[in-house]
Amino acid sequence: MAMQVSVIATSSLGDRSYLATDGRVAVVVDPQRDIDRIVYLAGEKGVGITHVVETHIHNDYVSGGLQLARLTGAEYLVSAHDEVGFDRMPVSDGDQVTVSDGLRLRVVATPGHTFHHLSYVLDEPGDGGWSPVGVFTGGSLLFGTTGRTDLLGQQHAHTLAHQQHTSAKRLADLLPDGAQVWPTHGFGSFCSASQADASESTIGREKQANPALRLAADQFVIETLAGLDAYPAYYAHMGVANTAGPAPVDLSPVTRADAGQLRERIAAGEWVVDLRHRKAYAASHLAGTIGLGLDGPMSTWLGWLIQWGVPITLLAETPEQVAGAQRELVRIGIDRPAAQATGTPEQWATDLTDLRELTVADFAALAAAHSGNIPDGLPAPRVLLDVRMTNEWNAGHIDGAVHIPLPDLPKRLRDVPAGTVWVHCGSGYRATAAASLLANAGHDVVLIDDMFGRAEQAGVRMAASV
Structure with missing residues (x-):
């Protein structure tokens, strides 16, 4: 059988x-923490996993490599x-590393994303x-870009950017x-210096498309560092967990909460997260909750917004939706939610006055x-709040808007002026989370559920x- 490489996308x-x-045998590269997907794929193909490899100590997710290696030997x-x-x-x-008579790995040092980053030639x-x-x-040579170089601290970003350029050239x-x-990385991950829309690539294509292979080192460093935006706060915990050795995951159902318990949790300042689509959330939801639908990168934004x-x-x-959310959360080290409830907002409320809607x-x-x-039916905007990231704001924004990136909003709610707040992002997803935070803080809110690219038109x- 010819060599076959399967993608397990997260x-x-x-x-x-x-x-x-x-x-006959298989190598797994950079596995996510929910390793059952990988074990199932190997079983489906009828192959035994003999080697698990890490390109680097990951900063954006908790690795499943250690547990997969222990499980499979x-x-x-x-x-x-x-x-x-x-x-x-x-x-x-x-x-x-000769895996079999039909498969070999060659280890290549490619520092840049981290100091000890490795690539593996198959x-x-x-x-x-x-x-x-x-x-x-x-996190070295990506599709049309490279991994970011500031995750180990700004003091190392310049040095690592130079190393990233050298590593990309070495591979080419x-x-x-x-x-x-x-x-x-590179498919939406904040570990990527920028994003590209390619679904696959070759060394030849990267020579044509990748700045690391087209620009001189100094210019690459300048452009790479200038383009870096903020990254999720939970990254601070990922490298620590991966260095220590992550524990196995527990994806069994968590405790159910009734309406009274939900009210108590909200009153205690805990995070109660509504995973429904933003349109359903806007139509009716339990007051005090945060709207982060499963149709978007829920775990990224939740992990970024909460106090760890x-x-x-x-x-x-x-x-099933709760189980899907649990799976996403364990990938970033949130191992066990405190509780869960399923059904409708009416079932989650002790009284119908506990329900709220968003305009x-x-x-x-x-x-x-x-x-x-x-x-008709819309209050006049006193404040237009843009909760997109800084790079998005710099690329273009609405005249007169106030800019507070969504990750900063929980700590800057007092910076939002009084009066009705119209809030937008790039699509409506992040704006829904922002609108729920604002409403919980007592603001009158209008959610702009629209694509930012349509604003000027x-x-x-x-x-x-x-």
Whole structure:
């Protein structure tokens, strides 16, 4: 059987894991913490997992590598230069690991995303010996970009950016143009310096498209560092967990909460998160909750917004949706929600007065309000709040808007002026979370559930570009 590489995508975090097999044995690269997906895939293919490899100590998720290796008896390959609290097979630049007579890994040091980052060249046998099929690049060479270089502290960002450029060039020089590139980050992950829309790539394509391979080192460093925006606060806990050795996950159902208990949790300042779609949330929800639907990157924004360790209760229409949220949360180290409830808002309320709705508008309504023609049923905007990230704001924003990125909002609610707040983001997803935070703080809120790209066409006046 020819070499086969399967992608295990975790779209909610913007990452990919991989299973490479020769038809008999398999190597797993950068597995997420919920390893049952990988075990199922290996079983489906009828292959045994003999090696699990990490390209680096991850900052954006808790790894499942240690548990997968223990479960399968596989060798666990981790950089020899990373100090970790568990047994592993230490590997360094230049090492070769023969997995089988049909599959070999070559270890290549590619510092930049971290100091001890490794890439793994996947070789298969040919007429003249081993030949490269592709390379697992982790957070090094991504599709059209590279992994960000500031996660270990701003004091290291410049040095690591230079190393990232050198590492990308090394891979391009080492491998033929037809070699596949299999990165872990770059599909929405905040570990990526920027985002690209490619679904696959090769070394040859990256030579044409990737700034790390087109720009001189100094210019690459300048542009990379200038483009970095904030990253999730929970990243501070991921590297620590991965270095110590993550515990196995428990995805069994959590305790059910009745309406009275939900009210008590809200009153105690705990986070009660409504996982329904934002349209359902806006129509009716339990006052005091936060709207973060499962249709978006719920775990990223929840992990970024909360104070680490605060009890979290999940509300959803079905038990399956709660289970999906649990799976997403364990990936970032939130192991066990405090409670859960399923059903409808009416079932979660002790009294119908506990229910609340959000007023919803679009950018056409905002344009009309700005021109003095306020649509019926909508309060006039006293404040227009933009909760997108700083890079999004800098790329273009509405004239007169106030900018507070969503991750900053819980600590800056007092900075929001009094009066009716119309709030928007890029699509309506983050704005829903912001609207719920604002409403919980006593603000009158209008949620703009619309795509930001439609604002100017709808007649909203944009600020002059700088």
